[in-house]
Amino acid sequence: MRQKLARVLGGVALMALVTGAAACSSGGGDDTAGGDSCGSKIAFFGALTGSSAALGINENNGVKLAVDKYNKENADCKVELVPLDSQGSPDQAPQLAQKAIDDEKIVGIVGPAYSGESEAANPLFSEAGLVHLTASATRPSLADQNWKTFFRVVGNDLSQGPAAGRYIKDVLKAEKVFVIDDQSAYGAGLADEVKKVLGAAVAGNDKVQGEGKQTDFSATVTRVKSSGATAVFYGGYYQEAGLIRKQLTAAGVKAVLVAGDGVNDPAYINSAGQAAAEGTILTCPCAPATEARGTFAADYKALHGTDPGTYSDTAFDAANILLAGIKAGKATRPAMLEFVKGYTGEGVAANYKFTETGELDPAEVKVWAFKVQGGKVVPDQEIPKA
Known part of the structure; x- marks a missing residue:
């Protein structure tokens, strides 16, 4: 049975925080709990320029909104968003993935946005233990590769x-x-x-x-x-x-x-x-972003001057899952991975719970x-x- 969760981050109900975890713990906690979450980063991985950029920009804007809201509510412990422009190219994906892996402050990725670049980048993320939630890569076989860090917030x-x-x-x-x-x-x-x-x-x-x-x-x-x-x-x-x-x-x-x-x-x-x-x-495999729950559509338009597009809402939700982990003090990659594996919560686009292969609970797919x-x-x- 799905739990009813407290509403935070602009109307998105996120997983209840671990008892005793602070937004900015500065010691005294063990590595498993996450240590110091201040200075943590999340990244968006997808096309921001080039012929496939429109969908990537939709998603990145959703992530930006999530981070903007989080930082306003946690001004003493802000999160940095790192944009990783793949141009939608599988050829560029491995090098870009390595760039994210080398930045130890990055504890989670929203993306990759496309299936081809996912096939090229995901093995590297899995080996490095860097969790990634795609808001749009829908090729079914992505969930069949035993990538321990792969999660998908939409249907395939x-x-x-x-x-x-x-x-x-x-x-x-x-x-x-x-x-x-x-x-x-x-x-x-x-x-x-x-x-x-x-x-x-x-x-x-x-x-x-x-x-x-x-x-x-x-x-x-x-x-x-x-x-x-x-x-x-x-x-x-x-x-x-x-x-x-x-x-x-x-x-x-x-x-x-x-x-x-x-x-x-x-x-x-x-x-x-x-x-x-x-x-x-x-x-x-998504509902209309303009009809997302809560104040999402209005907040998105206020920040970006345009209505949300395809996958803006699912990317927003994916980012908020990572931000909930940071809020709970999960500032190491192993801690964040375990947090996402066990995550259950309500977002603006859907309710979220993942199968063992990282797929969205089939009951939530539309x-x-x-x-x-x-x-x-x-x-x-x-x-x-x-």
Whole structure:
């Protein structure tokens, strides 16, 4: 049974503090309890520049809000946020992970944000004992690698992919679907799960290049047009999805584009153009961030001047789990790891408890469909579980 927990940090209910632990213990405690938590750091690991930056910025802004609130309430023992800009590249991830590992004051990471960079960085974090909570990397196999420091605060593609497939079948009622992916760890895995649900309804499939490496999708557009598909599923990120949608529309293809959380950002509309993007369906193993609990949406807008985006709320919650550990005096990596393993609490996006492999409790996983309408990404409906 989930405990009812005291509300702290701007309306987020966090785990009750260890009896006797002070926000800034300065000795007398053993290493297991955490020692001196003053001067502790947490880091955000994800794309802050480059073609995949929009989703990373959403998350980093959520982490910033959590740290800002914490520091206002704990002015005598502030936490520093370290931004680690991966540009979404698996090639850059190991070096960036090592940079975080070498800074002994960093006791936890929010991220990595993407599945490909997670595959490259997570083995290093595990070896170093540095806990990391991803707010958005959804490839299922990330939880199967025996990484002792891995935790995920959202559902994985084993929930999102089938849900997207069910939406295409049950809501769009598409009898012919063309499936495209960008060959990334995330995009290909998500597309595979969708194809399993669609079965014989898959009228064709194709692979493209992601990470800004391809801009001309005419060959794919021709294949989609020839297939007679009334729906297209794309596994990948918003920059290529926007160009594909734009080029499909220019070729007279009216098939509805459905894509996953990697496309669920207003940057997709900018890439496709508002007219072409209209009607696109975007899924996410998350609830609408603008409808998060408490004062989150208002606080986020007050700090950043814009509404929260996809995964802003889950990143905020991930950061608050680490901050609760610091508040409880867990200022060493081993202490923080044990704290997160045993964590149970209520956040603005969901309630949190982790399985032995670091996955979010399946009972807490939700998948939503969003729709591009009037030039904006708006909530459509929660997709029922099978």
